[in-house]
């Protein structure tokens with residue numbers, strides 16, 4: 001494994017100051033590794049390969065030779081100004097470093113809401129609890145619903161006696177330090193020494209921290225937790241169970257398991273009653289996971305005649321089209337643009353992210369998350385910006401940013417500038433420069449929207465349907481809940497259908513797990529869903545490339 005090898009100084013020990021906070025260096029480690037040991041997690045979307053530039057920090061004092069700082073994610077100018085990649089720069093005694101972004105908190109959290117879930121026949125019944133789990137009083141018996149996201153973990157605590165949702169919590173998935181997408185995680189599991197064990201320990205430890213928070217909030221002991229139901233994409237589910245996801249990373253992308261055997265919390269090291277059941281929702285294929293199945297189950301989309309399209313937008317965009325008669329599913333590698341990664345000034349939807357932008361009379365009105373100065377652009381902000389740029393005529397439908405002199409009458413010509421690698425559209429000042437949308441950012445967004453639109457087209461073709469046949473579009477996950485519908489439709493990320501039929505579901509995967517905790521037959525239903533699904537493998541489909549190229553162009557339903 002060659003990650004994070006550049007710039008190490010052998011045997012380095014001493015002290016480093018990060019934003020004025022003193023941190024001990026332990027042996028050979030990078031700045032990112034030192035801060036992580038001290039609980040400050042620097043986001044590393046490319047897994048420390050030095051290519052994304054998202055982990056850049058400003059070196060105020062100390063540091064190694066100039067040449068060791070050169071990496072694809074940093075320009076020479078930036079190196080000269082003192083910027084360094086935290087993932088590639090050795091922590092050295094006496095170094096003083098400024099963080100340029102809020103440490104990674106996992107992005108905007110989409111928890112489970114509140115209320116009571118319908119209780120039908122939970123797998124753990126009260127009478128059984130007293131006998132089998134040693135709970136001898138009449139008090140609560142608990143279940144945990146867990147959404148294992150690539151970026152974020154979210155958990156809820158439920159009272160299995162009555163279905164009441166007691167509380168929820170979430171945190172960043174600590175595996176993000178090894179890369180922002182599932183391919184990076186698979187690489188880490190396969191190539192790093194003890195990679196799989198590390199990935200499993202990280203997700204189990206983070207889940208335990210969440211469980212302890214939940215139990216403390218509810219003032220209840222973790223030994224009352226008798227059932228944990230979890231769902232994630234197929235790679236996350238394998239890492240959680242400590243099964244190598246290696247086959248998922250190559251054609252035919254077959255997962256080692258589709259339905260995992262039930263294990264005990266004790267065997268997995270989870271903080272719950274040691275005999276508690278731990279179940280995973282079945283996956284469908286290597287890149288169509290239990291999270292989609294859980295969302296399908298929660299949405300009830302297979303219970304009626306209405307045709308529903310469920311979209312879970314992420315790095316790997318998962319989609320399901322169906323009703324009670326049929327179900328077709330696919331995943332399209334949309335890339336991380338809509339999560340703010342691989343975008344020059346992109347960031348997760350956390351404090352400081354520009355989440356919405358309105359174009360009005362030559363001005364840009366930016367909404368920023370939290371009480372922070374703008375630090376970058378998250379996915380929903382990027383969608384608004386690109387749709388706005390198309391509307392005001394500074395971006396062509398082919399995705400080319402105009403030169404200022406080519407749009408002399410435009411109220412937004414002043415936002416256009418030349419930049420390294422093409423033109424950019426400047427949005428807001430930052431650090432003596434500008435937060436901007438670059439030509440490359442537009443291309444990345446086109447790749448994402450092209451993959452999503454092509455996935456939908458192929459699902460419809462397979463089902464012999466047209467876009468207008470879709471009765472409901474169900475949006476799972478954070479992006480679906482926060483993006484501006486009109487702008488997403490304008491870019492072709494969502495189909496142009498009546499707005500009242502487009503419904504954000506929230507954390508559909510987690511909500512499906514909560515529902516499964518309270519329904520005894522949930523696993524049979526999830527298994528039925530997984531078995532009923534016809535899976536389209538787009539990565540090996542010859543038709544995909546052809547349609548994908550056509551779908552790269554921005555449609556023009558702009559008003």
Ligand code: FES
Nearest residue numbers: 044046050053087
């Ligand atoms: Fe450091 Fe990507 S460049 S994590």
